[in-house]
Amino acid sequence: MQSPPSVSRRTMIWTILITSVAVFMASLDNLVVTTALPSIKEHLHASLSSLEWVVNGYTLTFAVLLLAGATLGERFGRRRIFTTGLVIFTLAAAAAALAALAGLLIAARAVQGAGGALVLPLSLTLLSSAVPAARRGAALGFWGAMSGLAVAVGPVVGGAVTEGASWQWIFWLNVPIGLALIPLAARMLPRSQRSASPLDLPGLVLASTGLFGVVFGLIRGNEHGWTSAQVLGPMVAGAILLAAFVAWERHTPTPMLPLRLFASRGFTAVNVASFLFSAGMFGSIFLLAQFLQVADH
Numbered sequence: 001m002q003s004p005p006s007v008s009r010r011t012m013i014w015t016i017l018i019t020s021v022a023v024f025m026a027s028l029d030n031l032v033v034t035t036a037l038p039s040i041k042e043h044l045h046a047s048l049s050s051l052e053w054v055v056n057g058y059t060l061t062f063a064v065l066l067l068a069g070a071t072l073g074e075r076f077g078r079r080r081i082f083t084t085g086l087v088i089f090t091l092a093a094a095a096a097a098l099a100a101l102a103g104l105l106i107a108a109r110a111v112q113g114a115g116g117a118l119v120l121p122l123s124l125t126l127l128s129s130a131v132p133a134a135r136r137g138a139a140l141g142f143w144g145a146m147s148g149l150a151v152a153v154g155p156v157v158g159g160a161v162t163e164g165a166s167w168q169w170i171f172w173l174n175v176p177i178g179l180a181l182i183p184l185a186a187r188m189l190p191r192s193q194r195s196a197s198p199l200d201l202p203g204l205v206l207a208s209t210g211l212f213g214v215v216f217g218l219i220r221g222n223e224h225g226w227t228s229a230q231v232l233g234p235m236v237a238g239a240i241l242l243a244a245f246v247a248w249e250r251h252t253p254t255p256m257l258p259l260r261l262f263a264s265r266g267f268t269a270v271n272v273a274s275f276l277f278s279a280g281m282f283g284s285i286f287l288l289a290q291f292l293q294v295a296d297h
Contacts, residue, residue: 014188015130016139018181019123020146022086025177026116027147029093029170030058031154033109036167043167046102056219057106061113062120063215067207070121071256075199078122078129078192083185085118090178097171130190200256206245207256213238 037051046054073081089112096108123143131139161169217235224230249255 011188011190012130014184015126015190016142018185018189019127020143021177022082022119022181022185023123023143024146024150025174025181026089026119027150028154028157029112029174030116031151032158032161032170032173033058035155035158036162036170039162039167040102040105044100044102044105046105050102050106053106054102054109057110058113058116059219060212060215061110062117064208064212065114065117066121067211067257068204069118070125071200071204072118073122073125073192075194075197077194078126079185079189081118082122082126082189083182085115085122086178086182086185087115088112089115089119090175090182093171093174093178097168097175126189126192129192197254200249200252200254203245203248203252203256206241206248210238210241210245213241 033054037054040046040054041048041051044050069081069085092108092111092115096105096112099105099108124140127139127143128136157173158170161167161173213234213236215238217231217233217238220234221231226232249257
């Protein structure tokens with residue numbers, strides 16, 4: 001089966017390579033950080049609570065902005081927002097490597113999470129739009145294999161870099177990859193038609209604040225107790241806001257996430273793949289955060 005008329009074979013191949021390498025970079029970064037935490041603790045004199053937020057700073061902004069990243073891609077162009085995400089992620093990686101204080105490292109990690117939230121969902125939508133249906137399964141399989149490879153080699157790479165050089169190099173590793181991907185993404189990825197609908201700001205606020213409440217409560221569970229007001233309060237408030245988001249999307253004439261799209265098998269499959277990948281990668285990081293909270297006590 002031939003690729004869609006609007007996307008050449010060359011563009012299709014470049015899209016597969018660029019999006020797969022981007023997700024490899026984002027996945028590898030988050031996993032190598034975990035192996036470098038003891039070295040970061042020693043060199044920055046960081047507390048266990050600070051180390052926890054080196055991990056959670058990324059997780060929180062990533063989870064909160066994930067849906068917003070996909071929405072901004074539809075509104076302002078997938079290629080533009082994806083490339084912007086690469087720029088943010090790469091600059092934040094350099095800032096993390098240069099951080100001389102734990103607080104600066106946490107801030108850089110939070111910015112990295114924002115960049116990752118733009119890159120990950122749009123890597124899937126760009127891939128799906130550039131590859132014909134007959135080849136989409138193979139392309140998604142390659143994308144998934146690259147993320148799986150990052151999960152497999154992440155701890156090994158992190159340990160080797162930390163022992164052989166310094167913890168800063170786990171962030172410097174991303175910089176040349178990002179610098180190579182940025183011009184390729186800006187030039188080789190296919191253009192997408194921008195949505196003419198106005199940006200659904202109420203939906204964006206409801207979704208982002210709802211996700212913030214749920215994720216913020218989850219990552220503080222062991223620190224304050226799962227039944228404490230500091231944990232249940234944000235989680236319940238977040239759940240209410242997410243329910244309000246669904247209700248808003250059902251009735252607004254310009255929804256940021258039209259619920260009818262879930263009737264499409266392709267749309268649902270891509271989102272399930274994204275969810276499983278995110279849940280798998282950040283589930284392990286979430287468990288590490290819980291371990292750090294327990295160790296701190």
